[in-house]
Amino acid sequence: MLRIATRQSPLALWQAEHVAALLASAGIQTVLVPMVSSGDTDMRPIDGTRQVGLFTKRIQQALLEDEGDIAVHSLKDLPTEVNELLTLAAVPVRETVTDCLVSKSGVKFSDLPNGAKIGTGSRRRAAQILSRRPDLNVEGIRGNVQTRLSKLDEGFDAIVLADAGLVRLEMADLPRYHFTFDEMLPAPGQGALGIEVRANDKQALEAAATMDDMATRAAVTAERTLLSSLHGGCLAPIAAYAVVDGDVLRMSAVALSPDGRKRIDETDEIEFANDLSAAVELANRISQRMVDAGAIEMVRG
Numbered sequence: 001m002l003r004i005a006t007r008q009s010p011l012a013l014w015q016a017e018h019v020a021a022l023l024a025s026a027g028i029q030t031v032l033v034p035m036v037s038s039g040d041t042d043m044r045p046i047d048g049t050r051q052v053g054l055f056t057k058r059i060q061q062a063l064l065e066d067e068g069d070i071a072v073h074s075l076k077d078l079p080t081e082v083n084e085l086l087t088l089a090a091v092p093v094r095e096t097v098t099d100c101l102v103s104k105s106g107v108k109f110s111d112l113p114n115g116a117k118i119g120t121g122s123r124r125r126a127a128q129i130l131s132r133r134p135d136l137n138v139e140g141i142r143g144n145v146q147t148r149l150s151k152l153d154e155g156f157d158a159i160v161l162a163d164a165g166l167v168r169l170e171m172a173d174l175p176r177y178h179f180t181f182d183e184m185l186p187a188p189g190q191g192a193l194g195i196e197v198r199a200n201d202k203q204a205l206e207a208a209a210t211m212d213d214m215a216t217r218a219a220v221t222a223e224r225t226l227l228s229s230l231h232g233g234c235l236a237p238i239a240a241y242a243v244v245d246g247d248v249l250r251m252s253a254v255a256l257s258p259d260g261r262k263r264i265d266e267t268d269e270i271e272f273a274n275d276l277s278a279a280v281e282l283a284n285r286i287s288q289r290m291v292d293a294g295a296i297e298m299v300r301g
């Protein structure tokens, strides 16, 4: 019986149960072990004064202390720094990656009235909104998906959320507009799950391997390699989306100044034959061009 360590937010529990179902379909029995994480209770805005990895550390700790065998993360919340005792053992199929503008009316981004008040706690989202619509009034909001949605009753015209979270929480019938990739590129790893196990736990490694999807893993490897090359961390105004299309892996990326006034956009593709080295090479090419154009200084603001 493998133990799945999970946070207790509704989204985390959905994701852990999803992984339990994937494993069950491969004939592997599991039990959920819920943990308390400070990321769920801390309502301070996410900014430079808070560490990255807040959501994922508690679950990693559970593995290291042998309270669980399998950690289920939202991959975009998982820092790119590697802990040698843990392995990213699987990345299941990614279904939806876009960001959504959620409002009472479902208004399109380009139809928002001048000066509309938009809630997001993410620098990546704030910078991209201001880049395309400098007239908008972007304000920080925090908390889980349900808490953030309540802001629509408290003076916010719209908030920005990942489509993946809304679909998983069965909120897909909320009025919402799907951003185009030109308006808003997602966070590296957005919409994907990351399955971590202890690096020396053969049984868990084998179980996780049954869930791995090579095309998704290649895409998120490219996105996360780029993020780490730009020394971004998951809080930086850096966005990237990669996808396998036939025998090609393609990626678009953007780095912005936090105020959205400056941006560097890059896109490129590489031949892909089920090997992660192509993903790393694609990321290196794109990140080199972005670094040469001044991306590292730009994202610091």
Ligand SMILES: NCc1[nH]cc(CCC(=O)O)c1CC(=O)O
Binding pocket: 074, 075, 076, 077, 145, 160, 161, 162, 163, 164, 165, 189, 190, 191, 192
């Ligand atoms: N940072 C919080 C978080 N982590 C993962 C998701 C949703 C699922 C995903 O994007 O993979 C969310 C909510 C959101 O960004 O709206």
